[in-house]
Amino acid sequence: MDKLIEKIELMQNPTVVGLDPTLELIPTFLKDQYLNEDLIETDYEYSSAVARMFFDFNAQIIDSIHDIVPAVKPQIAMYEQFGFNGIAAYINTCHYAQLKGMIVIGDIKRGDIASTATAYASHIKGTMINKKEFDFWKEDFVTVNPYLGIDGVQPFIDACEKKDKGIFILTKTSNPSSADLQDLLVDGEPLYYKTAYLVSKWGERAMGQRGYSKVGAVVGATYPEQGIELRKRMPHTFFLVPGYGAQGATGKDLKGFFGQDGGGCIVNSSRGIIGAYKNDKECTEKDFAVAARKAALNMKKDLAESF
Numbered sequence: 001m002d003k004l005i006e007k008i009e010l011m012q013n014p015t016v017v018g019l020d021p022t023l024e025l026i027p028t029f030l031k032d033q034y035l036n037e038d039l040i041e042t043d044y045e046y047s048s049a050v051a052r053m054f055f056d057f058n059a060q061i062i063d064s065i066h067d068i069v070p071a072v073k074p075q076i077a078m079y080e081q082f083g084f085n086g087i088a089a090y091i092n093t094c095h096y097a098q099l100k101g102m103i104v105i106g107d108i109k110r111g112d113i114a115s116t117a118t119a120y121a122s123h124i125k126g127t128m129i130n131k132k133e134f135d136f137w138k139e140d141f142v143t144v145n146p147y148l149g150i151d152g153v154q155p156f157i158d159a160c161e162k163k164d165k166g167i168f169i170l171t172k173t174s175n176p177s178s179a180d181l182q183d184l185l186v187d188g189e190p191l192y193y194k195t196a197y198l199v200s201k202w203g204e205r206a207m208g209q210r211g212y213s214k215v216g217a218v219v220g221a222t223y224p225e226q227g228i229e230l231r232k233r234m235p236h237t238f239f240l241v242p243g244y245g246a247q248g249a250t251g252k253d254l255k256g257f258f259g260q261d262g263g264g265c266i267v268n269s270s271r272g273i274i275g276a277y278k279n280d281k282e283c284t285e286k287d288f289a290v291a292a293r294k295a296a297l298n299m300k301k302d303l304a305e306s307f
Contacts, residue, residue, distance in 0.1 A: 001166045001208040001216065001238055004103050005263060007070035013300045016071040016105060018270025019061065019093055020078045021054045025275045027285035030057060047082045051089035054079065058093045061274055062100055064289035065296050071103035073268055094138035104140050105240065109170065111145030111152045118155040125159030141166040143218060146195055153202060160206050160214040167215055169199045172230060174220025174243030192226070193233070200234050212238040212264060219257065221249030221267065228256030239265045245272025251306035269299055
């Protein structure tokens with residue numbers, strides 16, 4: 001977490017770009033280049049072509065933004081749907097971003113118990129083979145689902161401590177139906193208050209040097225009032241904030257998410273940046289990486305002007 005804070009301060013930009021490619025977002029010229037049906041026949045060849053296309057798309061965006069944006073957040077589901085070739089594209093994307101000096105938040109939303117949770121925690125703690133440790137996933141943070149309680153979270157907290165990594169636990173998510181469960185009243189309070197309490201408690205043993213725990217919280221930008229409430233209840237918890245841009249939130253909605261020090265928060269935009277070329281009249285689709293940089297700079301400005 002300290003490394004993330006230092007990176008945000010260095011760039012004066014609390015932004016993370018979600019690398020969530022879809023076939024609809026990929027420019028036509030790249031699809032024409034990689035998905036040539038005259039040369040592709042098997043399932044494997046299709047998944048391999050998509051994986052190489054996704055990595056090419058991601059790498060060009062990373063090249064365009066790595067000096068102005070501190071972190072990226074690839075959503076693993078966008079890659080998993082294309083099988084093991086898709087997983088390779090995910091890992092290669094994470095590794096490439098790290099090589100470019102970026103912090104990588106793996107949006108994996110894992111949550112299970114016992115040995116399964118321990119295996120999932122290998123995303124940040126590594127994997128032992130013949131007494132040798134391997135980091136297959138190349139992630140600095142991952143997102144975690146708390147629904148199974150501390151049994152499903154403890155292996156990740158242990159990994160944070162052992163490897164100086166971090167996690168973000170789903171607390172109040174940005175989607176409209178989050179209220180179905182997260183807003184249910186328990187002892188007169190919404191359930192997300194209870195989750196916030198647990199996240200804060202779990203994070204007490206994993207404090208960083210900059211005043212924030214390695215155990216962070218996912219708090220949706222689409223719920224500004226709840227964000228203010230949660231910041232008051234979680235002064236030492238760093239927030240990962242989805243919902244900016246395509247989901248409707250703006251910088252003005254986020255003022256209460258930040259701590260008294262002006263930090264404690266990183267804001268995600270996915271489609272609004274990687275798909276910016278679709279709405280940028282000054283850029284052609286071949287300039288998609290240029291459009292992504294412009295959108296990232298506009299987001300930085302919007303966030304800065306909101307304070």
